[in-house]
Amino acid sequence: MVRVELCFGGGLEALLGGQKRTPVDVPDECRTMGKLILWIRDTLISERHDMFMKDDCVRPGILVLINSSDWELEGTTQYVLEPGDSISFISTLHGG
Template structure:
């Protein structure tokens, strides 16, 4: 059961009830980032899901970091979550 820290910034914290940091234990031997994103969408974000996901994917304009490394270097949604990982979601889109 990996225990991970999820961080939200750039305005995304407003989707999580103002929570910038959420610590969570995921059940299962191998949990991939795709499942974490689905859990965030269904369990953590109560409304305006479209600001976080678009279809099955994280919305364009949201930077995803795994332990401060761009998720594209780590396999994106197929990354296997490890105990103590820090997954950061940063919105780079701003109104104006």
């Protein structure tokens, strides 16, 4: 297991009952970002999966940060989680 902090913003916190930050213990088999995203969908989000994911990745319009850096600089879905990582998911799309 690896302990990381997940942060949700821009409305995505509604998927977790309003919780913006949560520490989680991620199973070793889910240590890449790609597998973490699926684990979040299957374990933490009980409904409205379509607000978080499209196909097997985060929806377009969701900014993903790994330790405050854009995940594209870190290898996107291939990034391997380290203990203490902070992973943020921020929706940039807002209804009106």
